[in-house]
Amino acid sequence: MVYQIAHALVEETFRHFRQCGRGEEECQMLWLSPWSRPETITQVVHPKHVAHFGGFVVEESWLNAFWCELADADLGIRLQAHTHPRHAFHSATDDSFPIIHTPGFLSLVIPDFALGPVGFKEAYLTELQTDGRWREVAIEDRLVLT
Numbered sequence: 001m002v003y004q005i006a007h008a009l010v011e012e013t014f015r016h017f018r019q020c021g022r023g024e025e026e027c028q029m030l031w032l033s034p035w036s037r038p039e040t041i042t043q044v045v046h047p048k049h050v051a052h053f054g055g056f057v058v059e060e061s062w063l064n065a066f067w068c069e070l071a072d073a074d075l076g077i078r079l080q081a082h083t084h085p086r087h088a089f090h091s092a093t094d095d096s097f098p099i100i101h102t103p104g105f106l107s108l109v110i111p112d113f114a115l116g117p118v119g120f121k122e123a124y125l126t127e128l129q130t131d132g133r134w135r136e137v138a139i140e141d142r143l144v145l146t
């Protein structure tokens with residue numbers, strides 16, 4: 001699947017990363033699209049989470065309520081994005097834990113706590129495989145800015 005996302009939603013993603021992480025802590029955003037038009041990202045959401053050194057944990061009670069909201073609104077999570085302190089890469093640790101376990105689910109890592117220019121430069125994208133592992137994919141093969 002190739003997803004289209006409006007530049008304004010990418011800006012909103014970066015705004016949350018900067019406000020929440022303040023250049024010091026990792027932060028996560030989720031990109032959503034309707035099941036009727038899955039290829040068009042229509043909303044970005046900042047999950048309630050606790051940041052800690054080297055990562056973050058999404059609050060379980062928030063997530064439980066969010067699943068219900070998604071079902072009611074007929075929306076699905078297509079991508080999880082999070083920041084890294086310096087270079088964007090995917091480590092084997094908890095930061096690659098998928099919120100969704102469907103093959104094709106995407107994880108985008110933004111370097112430098114998203115303090116750099118808004119966009120996908122230096123970002124790192126991985127896709128969940130059928131065997132449950134992440135594999136790097138070219139950003140231009142999955143994401144189109146509109």
Ligand SMILES: [Zn+2]
Pocket residue numbers: 016017020021026027028046049
């Ligand atoms: Zn945050």
